[in-house]
Amino acid sequence: MNTRQRLEAMRARQPAPAGMAMRAAPAASTLPSWPQRVSFCPPGMQERGGECVSSACAPQAHPLIDVARNAELADYERTVRARFDAIVPALKEIAAQQHEAGFEQRAQQIARERLGFELPETVLADAWVTTLDMRKLYGHSVLQTYHTLAREYSARWNGHAEADAMQRFFVECGFHEVDISPCADGRLKGLLQFVLRLPLQAVRRKSYAGAMFDVELNVKHWTETELRRFREGVPTLSDAGTRYLKVAVYHFSSSDPHHEGCAAHGSDDRQAAQAALDRLAAFRTAIENGFCCGASVATLLIGVDTDNDAIKIHVPDANGEMDTACFVDNLAVYRQTAGMAASEARWRLGAAIDEAVRETGRSAPETGMRSLIERLLTNNLSQIDYVCANHGGRYADVGHAERFINLGDSFDVLHLRNLAYFGHLHTIEEGAADVDVGIKIFSKLNVTHGLPVPIAIHFRYDEQVPGSRERAVARCRRIKAAIETRYPALCKEGLLFCGMTVQGKAPGSAQEEVSDIDTNSHGH
Amino acid sequence: MNTRQRLEAMRARQPAPAGMAMRAAPAASTLPSWPQRVSFCPPGMQERGGECVSSACAPQAHPLIDVARNAELADYERTVRARFDAIVPALKEIAAQQHEAGFEQRAQQIARERLGFELPETVLADAWVTTLDMRKLYGHSVLQTYHTLAREYSARWNGHAEADAMQRFFVECGFHEVDISPCADGRLKGLLQFVLRLPLQAVRRKSYAGAMFDVELNVKHWTETELRRFREGVPTLSDAGTRYLKVAVYHFSSSDPHHEGCAAHGSDDRQAAQAALDRLAAFRTAIENGFCCGASVATLLIGVDTDNDAIKIHVPDANGEMDTACFVDNLAVYRQTAGMAASEARWRLGAAIDEAVRETGRSAPETGMRSLIERLLTNNLSQIDYVCANHGGRYADVGHAERFINLGDSFDVLHLRNLAYFGHLHTIEEGAADVDVGIKIFSKLNVTHGLPVPIAIHFRYDEQVPGSRERAVARCRRIKAAIETRYPALCKEGLLFCGMTVQGKAPGSAQEEVSDIDTNSHGH
Known part of the structure; x- marks a missing residue:
């Protein structure tokens, strides 16, 4: 049995029960409802215990990771994937019975038991005329699965305390609002909860193809935020000296850079980064030119490797200017710090920022910006470890697989x-x-x-x-x-x-x- | 010769030279380029000297009107209309020559001389193939006529001093911004310059069918305005106690109320007024609920009789609330005050506000709002007089005649x-x-x-x-x-x-x- 066969055999297994540690392929149902890239061990990965594992994956737990949160997220990911993966088998079973007596009742029973919701009655009732409209049932099931899960998790997870703490940290860093525009690409849909580990309620987010956010709309949001500060002193007083931080997030694929990068920029990493940087500069100029009295905003550019969720943070200089060439590669930080004690790892992470700045001959960022970058890099180490532990260091679905x-x-x-x-x-x-x-x-x-x-x-x-x-x-x-x-x-x-x-x-x-x-x- | 025949004979005359007093139908070209309603003397008008004249028209000049401005506007109206009216005859002449030698040069010469601009060369050059594309030439000529006139008048009229004075007056009344949303109807296109006599630069304006303005967009404009006050102290300091004033303007037709009123509201005056009032209330509620610390806006509802440009102003009570039934009818004020001395007319105008309030058992408006209403009514008296003097008290084109x-x-x-x-x-x-x-x-x-x-x-x-x-x-x-x-x-x-x-x-x-x-x- 070669690696590939073993991997496929693994995939065919039932999803592991919640809480069980997994260092393998994602929990996959027996009948995936969307195309999966059957992978072999590509360059940068190595076979270990029958699985492809990224050679960047540390053999032991990293000192700075949030183990409890990683376990929670793994459970969450498995649950969500399993629920979507259940759709096609359930619909297949229903389709097979469409000409039998008592079909409608039987179909609803299967849907309730296996999907957790009912199917539209009229579609089932009309099946006898020609044939069951599987497209409608599939579309309905996908969206219902989402809504059902959303209801369950919104009741279960109440992240307000966490969000408040994060917002206080942002203010300590000098930012009264953090507004993130990632690319619309579905591979960035886990950006906040997974990649950056930021509470959803703590930031504003608006996605656009190629991270090409709307400058005028952003000026409007800035205006709203500033007025609240002046009128209500929320989240900071108008004279607090804090700023609005706009973050643009582009993405790339380290294993297949010319095909699985950002489609909006022709899968060209450099172009994706530069375009996002230009848009950030345009927004900053719009604020500085459009409003008097030293109005300005802070900006930050982040790149995500969608193969493994490792980020690059482009370090702003003392004036807030960034360059596509000056960044901290967090996958390298992960590798360097994996065997270290926590304090040593933390020092190393800070040193990586200094090195990025020194190598490109730029000035160091402001203290608050530096603290924020350190926090984001640290948060992302947990995600790199998560992908190592749960996805062998590289997602099986390197490309698109949105639901x-x-x-x-x-x-x-x-x-x-x-x-x-x-x-x-x-x-x-x-x-x-x-x-x-x-x-x-x-x-x-x-x-x-x-x-x-x-x-x-x-x-x-x-x-x-x-x-x-x-x-x-x-x-x-x-x-x-x-x-x-x-x-x-x-x-x-x-x-x-x-x-x-x-x-x-x-x-x-x-x-x-x-x-x-x-x-x-x-x-x- | 009956009145109607006389009226038509009048219309066939050449436009009167600029500056000449006119008490007749609008300066009309021999070949109107758009349909005109050939009118007879309808109820409310009477034949006088061969013309239909509104029985509301005062026989002598009104004491409160701006005579110089009325003459200036009459000249402006004649010029603009004449330029548009020149299009069809010029194009007819050009069309007649399309198969002659030297056509292109001759056509451009006619266009330059009679319209003041050139026609697109490619359209003229292609005429020999089939026939001259008159639709393209007409569309081009209408828009070019507009642009040519706009260039001439923007150079000639510089209303900034006037606009500044008006804005100071608004602030004295307690309003740091005046934002007007009339109906999109072309018969309200002269609202600011003619009907209300407000400098274009002094107010914000956005037209919507039925005056149904966009509440969310208006909240955005309010936010921008307020932020400037807080950041820059412009136009007033944030603690000045002034407010944003939103004005909605609906319209109706006194001579043909069921057909020539607002199409968006089925030509139902009451519905048009109520819908605009509801929208104003929605905007005010949006501000009051969406922002803390006593945020609010002032609102004002105005109706325009598009037959004669006379306005109705709905008088807000002490709390800023309005009612469709409580208004000052400025045509009535015009009639009552026509023969009076200026001071007496001014007193009468003020009394009309008190009467409207008293008759409906409501409280009186705030002092600033009252001053603004008095100013608008006074301004509009000039326009009522203008329509009497230049259009016999009722426009010949009661209906649509947009260019x-x-x-x-x-x-x-x-x-x-x-x-x-x-x-x-x-x-x-x-x-x-x-x-x-x-x-x-x-x-x-x-x-x-x-x-x-x-x-x-x-x-x-x-x-x-x-x-x-x-x-x-x-x-x-x-x-x-x-x-x-x-x-x-x-x-x-x-x-x-x-x-x-x-x-x-x-x-x-x-x-x-x-x-x-x-x-x-x-x-x-």
Whole structure:
């Protein structure tokens, strides 16, 4: 049995029970519902105990990692993946019984038991006419799985205390707001919870294809934040000397740099980094030129290796300027510090920042920025270790393997690598580039297999603004109509499945499903 | 010769020379380029000296009117109308010569002499193949006429001193910003310069079909305004106790209330007023609920009779609340005060406010709000007198007679009744309702006569924000493409003519024409 055969045999096993330590491939169901890259041990990985393990993976636990949190996240990842992986087998079983007596009751029973929710009655009832509309059932099941999981986890995880602590730390570093724009790519969907280990409520996030965030919209958010400081002294007083920090996050693939990097930048790492850097500079200039009295913002550029979640942080100089060539490679820090005592490892991590600065002949960052960088690097060490422990140091799904597309506002629970492609937008007219990339990804992932593209349209509304909910609902429907107009061929074949939800802005608000205006015109 | 025949005979005369007093129909060319309602003396008007004159028109000059400004505006209106009215005769003359030798040179000569600009060379050069593309020439000429006039008047009129004085007056009244949202209807296009006599630079304005302004966008503008006050003390210090004033302007037609009122509200005056009032209340609630520490805004509702430009101002009570039933009818004030001495007329105008309040059993408005209302009513008396003097007390074109559609941002010069239908929008996806109304209007005005709908797409950009100009240019092109997609039949027939311009935000910036990306794909 060669390594590859062993790996496949491993994959065929049942998911390990929650809490069990795993140093192997991700918990995979017997019938994965989306294409998986069957990997062999590529350069930079080595066979160990029948598995491919990255040669960067430390043989023992790293001194700075959060072991408890890693176990919790592993359990979470397994649960979420298993729930999505259950969809195709369950639907196959249902499909096989569609011409039997009592089919509808039996189908709902299978769905309840194996998926945790019911299927749309009308689809089941109409099966006898021609055949069961599996596309509709699949689209429905993917989005329902998400919503069911979101409900479970939002009740279970209440990260407000953690978020408050993190925000206090940001303020200590000199930042009263941290606003992150990653690429829309689904491989960055775990950025906050996994890669950077930041509580979701502690930062603002808006994803765009290629991390090409909207400068004007960001100026608006800056304005809102500053006004709250002046009017309410929240989160800091207007004279506190703290700043708004804008972070752009690009990505690359170390094992397949020319194919699995950022599609929006032609899988060219340098171009992806430079474009994000230029956009950050444009935002900073917009604030500095547009507002008087020394208005400015801090900026930070981070790169993520989507193969293993290791980050590069580009170190700003004393003036806040960055360069694509001046960064700390956290995978190198992980390797260097793996065998050390915690205090020594911490010193080494700080030294890596100094070295990056010295090697490129630049000035050192401000103290607060330096503290933030140290925290992010330390947090990310836990994630590098997590990928070593749970994914052999490199994800099996190096490329795209998203389950659905999320358009509009971001969901505030359930973040996980390759869970969803997320495009932040208010209209398809302006967000078309982001949606096109998403549809292209899912054409390969789903449409080639006859499966529809599940699209979750989601908007937040302000309960305190009259008509805000109605406008969010109208926006959902308008976006859905615009998608169906933009991709008529997919729409006609039933290869688009759009779900719509709105949610109040107040913490703890539930997601509310939005129906089509005329349920008869839903048709796929 | 009956009144109607006399009126038509009058219309056939050449426009009166500039400066000459006119108490008749508007200066009309011999060949009007858009449909005109041939009117007879309807109820409320009487025949006087061969003309229909509103029975509300005072026989002598009113004591409170700005005679000099009225003369200036009459001259301006005649000039603008004459320039647009010259288009069709000039194009007819050019069309008649299209098969003659030296046509291209001759056509350009006619265009230069009679229209003041040249025609697109390629259109003239291609005439020999089939026939001259009159639709393209007409669309081009309408938009060029606008741009030529805008250049002339922006050089001639520099209203900054006047605007500064008006802003100081607003601040004295307790308002540091005045933001007006009229209906998109072209009959309100002269709202600021004519109806309310407010300098264009003194107020913010954004038009929407039915005056249904965007609450969220307005909250954003409020936020920007407040931040400037806190950061820069402009226009007032944050503790000055002044407020942001939002004005909504609906409209109605006294002579044909069920047909020539606001189309967006089914020509139902009461519904138009109530809907605008509800939107104002929603905005105020959004600010009061969304921001702490007593944040609030002032609101004001104004109705315009588009037959004669007389306004109704709905008087807010001491708490700023309004009612559709509590208003001052300025046409009544005009009639009552026409024969009075100036001081007596001023007292009478103030008394009209007290009476409106008393009759509906409401409390009186705050002093500052009262001063503002008095100023607006006084200003509007000049306009009522203007319509009496120049249009016999009622416009000949009671209905729609717009020359073009303006989409995006508003042009900041050249405002005139029925000049343009203006829809403030950033995407066709969200602004579709506004554009549909505009296209419907022009289907009757132009398309039924075989003429295209001229659409001027215009966006402002911030010279200080990197990439802002490029994004404004891209937005122009995106809007144009979206319009062509939304109205494929019109587009195919060459019945849509889109021009695109961008303009910097700095005062005095020129309008810059935007070309299609690929000039070959321009095609109509």
